[in-house]
Amino acid sequence: MSAGIAFEETMRGAFALGETDPARGAAAGRRAGTRLAMHAAVAIDDLAAFLADPGHPGGLGGRVDFPPLGVDLAASGGVFRLFSSAGDDGMGRRMVYELALPVDGVDYYLAGEKRVRDDPGPDLWRDTTTLYTRLHRGTDTGGEVVGAGILELGVPQLTALLSTLRVTGDGDARTLAAFGGFFFGELWDLYAPLARGGRP
Secondary structure (H helix, E strand, C coil): CCEEEEEEEEEEEEEEECCCCHHHHHHHHHHHCCEEEEEEEEEECCHHHHHHCCCCEEEEEEEEEECCCEEEEEEEEEEEEEEEECCCCCCEEEEEEEEEEEECCEEEEEEEEEEEECCCCCCHHHHHHEEEEEEEECCCCCCCEEEEEEEECCHHHHHHHHHHCEEEECCCHHHHHHHHHHHHHHHHHHHHHHHCCCCC
């Protein structure tokens, strides 16, 4: 059996139907008082394979609260990617969270990404806790966008996330150390050059 990692993460934010751009959707959601919560359960069953794959993929499940569609909606068949490449310039990474979300016989697909880039200014916290999110009709991101918004991970939610972090399979303390080294090492590679006045 392989050594793996699992954790749970909750992100919430203003979200609105009828919008396709996350920023506009968040603004519309704030005006209307509509919010979406993603309660994500991440599973990386084989940490060695995860670290070796440039896309760093894992499994994602969980539940979604969005009153216009329903509360405590079961989501599954998701995609999780941690620090995958954000583009050809090699200067950014993405954290990808995608969930299949069937609601009353209608298929939806909730897709979000955190954009981790070395932009000017102290944006590390914002980059790693802000999820730009779209809701597609259908079973993947190729479907029509029917809603959008921005979800965030606050300090209480981050504390809760850390409390759920656990090893799976044949994992032990070294598995946690390897995952932590990868996570913080990627952030160091992206942001340390700024502290030295340079670029990666």
